[in-house]
Amino acid sequence: MPASDSADFDAFYIATVRRVVLYLYAACGDRSEAQDIAQEAFARAWQHWSKVAGYDDPEAWVRAVAWRLMANRWRSLRRWLTARARLGPPDQVVDSPSPDRVAVADALRQLPKSQRQVIALYYLLDMPVRDIAASVGAAEGTVKARLSRARAALARLLNEDDQEVSDVTSR
Incomplete structure (x- = not known):
């Protein structure tokens, strides 16, 4: 044209x-x-x-x-x-998300985007580190570091949530 x-x-x-x-x-x-x-x-x-x-x-x-x-x-x-x-109505009734699912989703939202991205690719899409690295344009070592940091942060965040729940239930 x-x-x-x-x-x-x-x-x-x-x-x-x-x-x-x-x-x-x-x-x-x-x-x-x-x-x-x-x-x-x-x-x-x-x-x-x-x-x-x-x-x-x-x-x-x-x-x-x-x-x-x-x-x-x-x-x-x-x-x-x-x-x-x-x-007609669906056979399955979708229940509300479990408290665990809500806690995990909340913890994931608190992670930096780069960590959230590699966690999702690794755990939800079952992608190997090599493929994640190619997909996000980062070195494999960088992906491994992001996964490690994300796991540590999630463990900390989810442990804090567990502690808050146990504090509330023990009152």
Whole structure:
């Protein structure tokens, strides 16, 4: 696509995206959904820009595409809800998370991001240290150090939680 077409589309996008999002927001009532749909509609306009640019009102074309995308999402949601209603309530009732799970999740949130990342990759995805190192862009020794520090911190944090629980229950 020629650079002039790209510049034309950029100018069109900048001039119209706010109106299209506002239009969709008014129609669907969800800002995030409106933004997602608008982006999809503009992506389609970009794909067909050589044709759409020649229309009298390219924004109207984008709005029409966005409206169809929104309608399709609502139809999909309605079909899903109908299917769920036919199936009835799920057999399994999901219980609240156990106190242990809550304590572990809370302790993990207190770790630095780099330690939380290697713990998740190692224990939740069963990745070996070598693969974790490649994935996070760090040396294997660095991954091992992060795992060691994270384990120590978790042990300390979880032990403190256990101590607090035993203090409360012994009162």
